[in-house]
Amino acid sequence: MEEQQPIVVQLAAFNQWRNAVATQIQTLERLIADSGLLPGSALLRMGNLAHCIANDQLRVAFVGEFSRGKSELINALFFSNYGGRLLPSASGQTTMCPVEIQHAPMGVPGMRLLPIASRGLDHTIKDLKKNQSIWQKFPLPLEQASQRTAALQHLTDTICVGVEEARRIGLCPPLNQTRKDRLNTVCPPCGLGKVQIPRWRHGIICLPHPVLAAGLTILDTPGLNAIGAEPELTLAMLMEANAIVFILGADTGVTQSDLDIWENYLARNPRQNHLVVLNKIDTLWDELKDPEEIEEEIQEQVRRTAERLGVDTAQVLAVSAQKALLGRIKQNEELVEKSRIEALELAIAHNLIPAKRRKICDEVRTTIDRIFADQQMLLTNQIKDLEQNHHSLFALKDQTEDKVPKLLAAHRQTITQFEQDRLRFEQKKRDFLSQAEHLLFSLLDPVAIDLVISNAKNEMLSAWTTAGIQERLRQFFTETLSRFEKALHGAERLNTLMLISYSDLESRYGLPHLNALPYAIMPRRAELMEMAEHYESFGKRLEIAVNTQSAVVRKAFLTVAQRVRDFVAETLSQAQVWVDEVITVMEKQLELHTQRVQQQLQNLQQIEQVLGSLDTRIGQVIEEIAQKRKQQNQLKAAYAPLKQLLEEQPGPGNASVPPQAAAVQGGSAG
Template sequence: MSEPGLLELSPILEGLRALNGWRQDVIAGLHGMAAMMADLGLLPSGAMLQMETLAYETEQDSLRIAFVGEFSRGKTELINALFFSDMGTRLLPSGSGQTTMCPVEIRGAPQGRPGLQLLPIASRSLDVSIEKLKRAGSAWTRLPLPLEEKSELNQTLLHLTETVCVTVEDARRIGLCPPLNRTPKDRERTVCPSCGLGKVLIPRWRHALLYLAHPMLDAGLTVLDTPGLNAIGAEPELTFGMLADADAIIFVLGADTGVTQSDLTIWEQYLIRNAHQKQIVLLNKIDTLWDELRDWSGVVAEIEQQVDRTAERLHVLRKQVIPVSGQKGLVARIRRDRKLLERSGMAALERSIAEVLLPARQAAIQAKCRALVERVVMDQKSLLREQMNRITVQMEGMRSLKDRTVEKVPELVEQHRRLLRSFEADRQAFEGKKAVFRQAVEELLLAPLAPASFDFVISNAKAEMLSAWTTAGIVERFKRFFAEAIAHFDTALQGAQQVSELVAGEYQALQKHYRLPALRAVPYAIMPRRAELIDMAENYERFGMMLEIAVNTQSAVVRKAFLTVAGRTRDFVVETRREAEVWVDEIMAVMNQQLQVYHDNAEEELTALQSIVQTMGNIDTRIQQLRQNLQTAEEQVARLDRHAAPLLRLLREPFSTAR
């Protein structure tokens, strides 16, 4: 099916392969760091688990690009040209009169087995997210993909364009038809004449998953092809979930029309909410402006004027707007016509994706990994240095002991025994207070983030949302919903502070008496998560088109929009609760470890002193043993540096295809 060599011309594939190779090096480095952490045994096991989890998440990472635009802007043809020209023909249906009617998610094939999964439109009546339905195999219609048979493959993929006639009532029930009070008088009985009286034409499928074994996808690319404005407004999860989660948005306009009012609506209400998301604007179908009777310089000037007007209307940099012809680009790729490829603008688009989106994805992975890696390296080196300082102090004590009389040694032994007995008594008392710590954690920190209490907030908000039939009412309820969620975070934040003070206060008494190391390397889990929640709230409140749902459609869409936002917020709260539990466990583990280290060192010192009582000659043996321990700790620091340096270098280096 695929023609070798065609894709080798694509800078996107070259960049994806470089990014994937770099990512594999990072994954190997993370696994190696986790293994070394386990071997050194300096940090609690939870830190090693975090490193392994980060390695898994990095392995699952992909560059997610979403194509968005009105109907008939040529999004699907652009996807064919950019990523699948090696097929030698169109992969996705994009011919005359054909258009994909549902969001299509294109991914690499698991175990190399291609296939098409289709989610029936009736699933909209369920209060279940598409993400959760992806784990329910019975909800989908599954079709094999005969890649070697072009006619059969084309016929299978035509399912993506299917529509079905249903009654107006059925369409209204699943949120795909305006309510009666919003339907024009002359169209109350029918919306689509081709379906007959009282019926309307709707998409047959709600969502599609297309799995392909393909070099682009195997190298870490996921593509989302979306239908037009109506589909975005009617499927809140597409807006709040899939588009929001995409690493980059490619916004497709028509070169002949420029920025229409519906284009501007999509842009302002759906796409400019996420400041961290990369965006490229395409003026597609520039071939409609090519005129054999005009001088080519005049055609270029007209295209450049349209680019200027588009950038000005959307308030973006001019370099973000790229004029292209997806159809001519596909032809140029298949025919290997470099001149036509440049003229179509596809070469410039490919370079932009390779030079802007791929480095941004690498930077995002680097930022996510670097914080944890740098922290665990610093923590382990800090513990090793403390260990080295303790050994040095003990060596100095042993040398000083040689200068004392034998009579003083038994007195030191007795002092050390008293110190150990005192420490054990204090340690047991501290252990007895852990039940109080745990109860305080549950009541002050975890209870405000309990899923059950947050479900109550969602339930109340949902009921009030459905009773608010004005834009102002819906805006206010969304704001109040997030205010209540943030209030839960603030309560948890105060609880975290109280718990921290309670635990630290008890530990500090031991720390002061026995000169234990100060608590450190304990991440404060709530504060940064609260900032993320506030950012989520601001993004959703800026999503102006959502506010028109109540007056333009009906309660089914309002409910689904709110449940999508609430579900994502609830997942965020649950994840924060898990992080808070990890935070508390890590505090306890670090304290236990410090107490145990002190106990072990004190026991070791007592044993050494007792040996000295038997024979003063053991002092030199003890000094030699301490010197070996010091050397071992120094070697561990050097080993840590050797292992961490290549990984940290990867997490700081700029993106490059030269690997």
């Protein structure tokens, strides 16, 4: 049954398409590398892009309050082939920590769990994932259901700790926010002064499964009504997800706590795709009602849910995860159909997966179109030079022997003058690089951002009011945006300075005109402003921010600061690549002109020695022109299937891989 599920079919098709795109980029990269015209940085970007696409993951997060059936829905959608529940989801078996379900690269299943005590460390989840020693590893036997269930039962583990220990790691309100009648907490299993908290902070499950092998990563979140105690859950997992499946109860509809989660944590990211699931419709299956009445009640709940969340009714789907899982395990097609799980699979397959595909297309076009255009321009210029050389050779053939020495003397004088001008250009280039460091690179230096982060962190921890903390967070983004403004002006000045230096040589020696573009920092500034607005809104939700020594505030700000620092560092890297490419393209034109005039000198010398050798040289030039045109045609032929892959629209169950790409790919489907 699993092979026929729409989500499995579409993921396999998406994986095949993604591999075909990566393969075509690699083919294009090899052709461009063979021509030796573009700088290594352009080839490196193409290689990195192909690698990222081939190894990219579609991250889908399942989000909702406690007991909405998130884990059961994941079991029904993806893991019914195990003949039972994979993730614990029965009564009293709530998943207590965020869980990532990934493909097992070596085919060996396993589970890693991060102890809750790690909350006391000043490190983000992203950093902690790199430290293997801090995680506890568990084997995950899949063949034996009892052993598999026992292993995964760890996800529901809790421990009893003292109130002070819970308060130290941010899982208990500080004294100034605790009601007096609750100061002496009693936990029934543990006694006076104890509280029950999750044993684990984060879980990673690796499984050899076709859906995961096709590039899907599943994020199972715990109930989000306690999200204020773990802000990294929002900042890290939810913000990095490509799509969100928001799960509600069909019997309750949108509760106030559901609405708070939607408005404050999910609907704020316009780049994400959302589906809303009304689970447990089996609670509405009343045998005393006609099927038409039940259907009308379900559709009315769908309509009210869409209206309250402000989404289209097509984004709201009503299902019964428990009945879907039962029907698939028992191979009861009627019960599976009644559960409506296949409609949800179609929505995921035909909405979330194409959205991820469009994102990949945008990234490929942004990188490849510019490189392709640069390569074609350089080849066109070379062909033009060769044709001029070919014309010159014919003209020289008509020259008499007494004119050749005069032509040689004039040409040598031109070469000498050009070399002097080129040396002066080299000095200007060094000045340009110095200006680049001053006007652009220093403003985006991560070390300087670290100082801003350190100052902001110290001032934030010394603030005594929520308003003070919010003001410091706004000031932090104001300082960072100010650096972006200065860097933007610096990039514009650099572009003008270098083009002025090049234009002098261009006018003297007839070099190809360059339309070097200033570094496009403005869109990244807009993205940073959007990030600032989101995090400022998130900061207002930290209800325990007034505690100046709060570990939650510190970790929340460090998460924000790390994301901003990574963003600035990525911008710096792009700016450095831009400066390198601008200089390299100009140097390439100077080098090509040097080769051209040297070749013309050799032509004159050969004419001087043996005028009859002109016919041989003319034949060589004709061959070189043919070779350059062949390279142009090969480049277009390699670009065409990639362009077709990016432009065509996928259909249901269609891998959407053109014949050219399929032939190159060699049948490597997901």
